[in-house]
Amino acid sequence: MGTILFHLLHVMYIIQDRIVGGYAPAPNSIKYIVSLQTTKGQHFCGGSLVHKYWVLTAAHCNIGTDEMMIVAGDYSLSMFEGTEQYSKPHRLIPHPLYNKTTNNADIMLIKMRVPMVMGSYVSLAPLPRQGTGVMAGRVCRVSGWGYTSLGEGQIPSTLRTVKLPIVSSARCNSSESFNGNITSNMICAGYNAGGKDACKGDSGGPLVCEGRVYGVVSWGNGCGDAKFPGVYTAVSKFRRWVDRTIYSSYTRCLKY
Numbered sequence: 001m002g003t004i005l006f007h008l009l010h011v012m013y014i015i016q017d018r019i020v021g022g023y024a025p026a027p028n029s030i031k032y033i034v035s036l037q038t039t040k041g042q043h044f045c046g047g048s049l050v051h052k053y054w055v056l057t058a059a060h061c062n063i064g065t066d067e068m069m070i071v072a073g074d075y076s077l078s079m080f081e082g083t084e085q086y087s088k089p090h091r092l093i094p095h096p097l098y099n100k101t102t103n104n105a106d107i108m109l110i111k112m113r114v115p116m117v118m119g120s121y122v123s124l125a126p127l128p129r130q131g132t133g134v135m136a137g138r139v140c141r142v143s144g145w146g147y148t149s150l151g152e153g154q155i156p157s158t159l160r161t162v163k164l165p166i167v168s169s170a171r172c173n174s175s176e177s178f179n180g181n182i183t184s185n186m187i188c189a190g191y192n193a194g195g196k197d198a199c200k201g202d203s204g205g206p207l208v209c210e211g212r213v214y215g216v217v218s219w220g221n222g223c224g225d226a227k228f229p230g231v232y233t234a235v236s237k238f239r240r241w242v243d244r245t246i247y248s249s250y251t252r253c254l255k256y
């Protein structure tokens, strides 16, 4: 009885200690993830490199061009590892339909001043095709430097990752959960029991399913709360907007 209780407490401790319930991936194994930092070097959001000049993130990570720095090739935020590449944003392009009350269309593209150089520590993230979905139950992975627990408010210095199943919009929108606040531009991922989730500071970061960034960390209810999965911007709904925005910036008429 004593040992069972001990094991139970131990398991609960692990779940509690890591509300996101994740672990540290191998250094530089997630090469498309970037850290968005203030010019003072404070991490505040994640993002994905989708082109050597472009980062995909959440619209609510918009703190203004002058305040922002993009760091690729990073793993430990507190250590200089020599693998990091830095760029200032040239232009921030939040989705025109972004609504900060409903969180609808919480997606943004950042054009960088200096392109990131692809290599052993930095690569591009593949995106899903327009309109494609992921089935409920499919296991995806979300990564970031966000809080490992909401209460303690700790930013971990090393990148963390956690595997989560996709939750159907019907269940996510049910009265026991988000009660109709999930739009068709959002997808949900998490366990009904909670314990594994993205959290504050993970926003803008990638939810990767089948090797593609299907979700951008957007919002939630607490972190890892039972019955409340994490809510992500459905990238496949914005694939055409992403392509149009990136490629039109290279034509004469629409110069970003």
Ligand code: ARG
Residues within 6 Å of the ligand: 146, 197, 198, 199, 200, 201, 202, 203, 204, 217, 218, 219, 220, 221, 222, 223, 224, 229, 230, 231
């Ligand atoms: N909005 C939060 C941020 O600024 C992320 C929210 C994700 N929350 C969640 N429970 N999945 O970083």
